[in-house]
Structures are given as structure tokens and as C-alpha cells.
Amino acid sequence: MQNSWLQQPLKAIDDGCYAESLAHQAQLTKPAGSLGQLESIACRLAAMQQRRDPDASRVRICLFAADHGIARAGVSAFPQEVTVQMVANFSQGGAAISVLARSLGAELEVVDMGTCSSPLSIERVVDRAIGPGTRSFEQEPAMNRQQLEQALAAGAERVEEAFDRGCDLFIAGEMGIGNTSSATAIAAALLDRAPSELVGPGTGIDREHVTRKAELIAAALQLHREGGVDLSEPLAVLECVGGFEIAAMTGAYLRCAQLGIPMLVDGFISSAAFLCAERLAPGCREWAFVGHCSAEPGHRILLESMVMDPLLQLQMRLGEGSGAAVAVPLLRSACALHNQMATFAQAGVSAGD
Ligand SMILES: Cc1cc2ncn([C@H]3O[C@H](COP(=O)(O)O)[C@@H](O)[C@H]3O)c2cc1C
Numbered sequence: 001m002q003n004s005w006l007q008q009p010l011k012a013i014d015d016g017c018y019a020e021s022l023a024h025q026a027q028l029t030k031p032a033g034s035l036g037q038l039e040s041i042a043c044r045l046a047a048m049q050q051r052r053d054p055d056a057s058r059v060r061i062c063l064f065a066a067d068h069g070i071a072r073a074g075v076s077a078f079p080q081e082v083t084v085q086m087v088a089n090f091s092q093g094g095a096a097i098s099v100l101a102r103s104l105g106a107e108l109e110v111v112d113m114g115t116c117s118s119p120l121s122i123e124r125v126v127d128r129a130i131g132p133g134t135r136s137f138e139q140e141p142a143m144n145r146q147q148l149e150q151a152l153a154a155g156a157e158r159v160e161e162a163f164d165r166g167c168d169l170f171i172a173g174e175m176g177i178g179n180t181s182s183a184t185a186i187a188a189a190l191l192d193r194a195p196s197e198l199v200g201p202g203t204g205i206d207r208e209h210v211t212r213k214a215e216l217i218a219a220a221l222q223l224h225r226e227g228g229v230d231l232s233e234p235l236a237v238l239e240c241v242g243g244f245e246i247a248a249m250t251g252a253y254l255r256c257a258q259l260g261i262p263m264l265v266d267g268f269i270s271s272a273a274f275l276c277a278e279r280l281a282p283g284c285r286e287w288a289f290v291g292h293c294s295a296e297p298g299h300r301i302l303l304e305s306m307v308m309d310p311l312l313q314l315q316m317r318l319g320e321g322s323g324a325a326v327a328v329p330l331l332r333s334a335c336a337l338h339n340q341m342a343t344f345a346q347a348g349v350s351a352g353d
């Protein structure tokens with residue numbers, strides 16, 4: 001994939017703007033540092049947006065959905081057809097992320113990246129289907145290189161569309177029964193950890209099934225390694241054990257950092273996709289906030305590996321972009337405080353030492 005858009009440089013963060021924002025915070029009518037992380041959130045956002053008054057009003061949530069061959073190996077508490085049923089639910093406004101998007105006044109876009117039963121008849125779904133889901137990665141590579149390139153490009157394209165229409169903050173969400181297995185395999189490969197350290201219940205399988213899930217993922221990684229695949233290489237990992245929606249998220253995150261759109265990362269699956277983006281282009285993380293730390297055990301390990309701090313810890317484990325969406329009000333509060341508080345001089349309040 002030489003000379004492709006993947007090689008484009010990331011946009012530089014404006015350090016001068018960051019320093020100016022810190023100086024502005026120091027003049028606001030409060031003891032220094034008393035707004036804690038809200039201060040650095042506002043300053044980081046100002047530096048990303050290159051503006052004195054950071055803004056998180058125009059939020060775009062892009063939900064990528066796809067099916068996984070591995071779902072047929074009994075790794076989820078739910079059957080595969082739930083993926084497409086949920087796509088309908090997203091578009092009808094009944095899913096958790098539909099409700100959150102509405103309450104935030106955020107735009108929610110649903111992108112079909114390839115599901116077993118076609119959701120084409122469902123209104124308002126963007127069709128970027130690559131095929132009827134991935135192949136089962138316990139037997140063969142989940143996708144081929146061409147499909148991977150298509151998925152990455154689809155994610156990037158949705159970000160470009162958001163950029164053209166004006167977007168202060170981008171959130172990627174996912175839906176795909178079986179995708180915690182794919183995310184676990186990606187994280188285990190790239191972090192060189194045993195799947196048993198990262199695996200979790202996903203939609204709610206019991207301990208016995210979690211153990212089986214870890215064994216199945218470990219065996220799959222061994223199979224691909226023996227087949228000569230370099231499992232430290234993010235594109236090879238996505239090709240072997242990824243998902244169409246996960247690869248689309250990787251493409252979306254990478255494009256955000258190239259175009260300079262601040263992003264808010266969701267849970268375990270999103271963070272596995274983000275790790276691929278960060279490995280492809282170190283520095284993506286400078287453009288990202290992490291909404292929350294999921295209850296899925298591997299999420300904390302993934303975030304620690306990238307030295308990224310989650311804003312919230314609510315024991316959520318849903319995906320869909322929901323843990324990012326619930327953090328949007330924090331970013332909005334940070335912006336409002338930064339932009340609207342009076343300075344000591346303006347309010348005639350004596351400054352401290
Ligand atoms: C009704 C329903 C709605 C969801 N929304 C997100 N997920 C989440 O659960 C799935 C991953 O878990 P696993 O690997 O165990 O299948 C993904 O679709 C993820 O987005 C859902 C799952 C279900 C059942």
C-alpha cells in the first residue's frame with residue numbers, strides 16, 4: 001500500500017495555541033488548577049482546533065456495522081443476525097446510541113460494512129458493504145488485502161464527508177456480533193500478550209465460555225503466525241483477525257488525525273481499532289480523547305499501552321460509541337468554562353499568589 005493515503009502525514013497540533021490557552025486558564029476566576037482535567041481538555045481542544053474558543057457543538061457519530069465469521073464459533077451470547085437487527089434499530093432510533101445522539105443533538109450515521117443478511121432495505125443506512133461479513137479467523141484470514149484497503153478507505157471517506165460538512169468532534173461506534181473476539185485477537189497480537197489476559201465476557205458469556213474464547217483466539221493467532229504472518233504489523237493483523245467495521249474505524253481514526261479532527265474514542269473494540277491506527281501512524285493519540293474505560297478487561301490494558309487516560313469509568317460494556325457519547329457533555333462543559341468565565345481583571349476579583 002505504498003503511496004496510498006495511509007502514508008499522508010498527520011496534522012500538527014498547534015503548541016502555541018496550547019500555551020496561550022493555558023495562560024488564559026490561569027487568568028480565570030478560580031484557584032489555579034481547580035477545574036482539574038476540564039482545564040487540559042479545553043486547552044487540548046483549543047490547540048487541535050487552532051482557536052481561542054474551543055467548541056464541541058457539532059458532533060458526528062459514525063457507527064460501522066459488520067458481521068464476523070468467528071461469531072459462528074460460539075463466542076458470543078447472541079446470534080449473528082442481531083447485528084443486522086440492531087442496524088435497523090439504530091436507524092429507527094431505538095438503540096442506546098440513537099437515544100444518546102438525540103439527546104446530544106449529534107448526527108448519527110450508520111454504515112453497513114458487510115453483514116450476513118443485507119440491511120439495504122433499511123432506510124438511512126450508508127451502504128459500503130464489502131461482503132457478507134468476514135471469514136472465520138480460526139481457520140483462515142478474516143479478509144484479503146483488497147477488502148482491508150476498501151474497509152480502511154470507507155472509514156476515511158466517512159470522516160472526509162463529516163469534515164466537509166463541519167465537525168468539531170468525531171466519534172466512531174461499532175456493531176458486530178463476535179467483535180470482542182476480533183478485538184481481543186488484535187490487541188493480543190499487537191501488544192504481544194496472551195489472549196487470556198485480555199479476553200472478557202463481551203455480550204455476557206459465562207466463565208467457561210470465556211476460557212474457550214481465549215483458547216480459540218490463541219490457537220488462531222498461532223495458526224496465522226505459523227503461516228508466516230508478522231503479527232506485529234497492524235495491517236497484517238487486521239487482515240488476519242480483524243473485522244470490516246474495525247478496519248473502517250482504523251481508517252476513520254487515521255483520517256481524523258490527518259485532517260485534524262478531534263476524536264473521542266469509545267470502548268474496547270474502538271480502542272483495538274485505535275491501536276492499529278496509532279501503530280500505523282504514531283501520534284494519532286494526540287488527536288484523541290478517550291470517553292470511558294469499558295468493563296471489558298482488555299480495555300484498561302489497551303489504554304495503558306498507549307498511555308491514554310479515560311474520562312469516565314461507569315462499568316459500561318456496550319460499544320456502539322455509547323461510552324464516548326456520554327463523555328461529550330464533559331467536553332462541552334470544559335469549552336463553556338474556558339470560553340465564558342470571567343478573568344480576575346474583568347470581574348475585579350483579587351488574584352492569588
Ligand atoms: C442487542 C445488542 C446490542 C449491542 N450493541 C452493541 N453491542 C456490542 O456487543 C457485540 C460484541 O460482543 P460479542 O463479541 O460478545 O458478540 C458488538 O456488536 C458490540 O457492539 C451489542 C450487542 C447486543 C446483543
Ligand SMILES: O=C(O)c1cccnc1
Pocket residue numbers: 180202203266267268269270294295296299316317318319320
Ligand atoms: O467496550 C466495548 O467496546 C464493548 C464491550 C462489550 C461488548 N461490546 C463492546
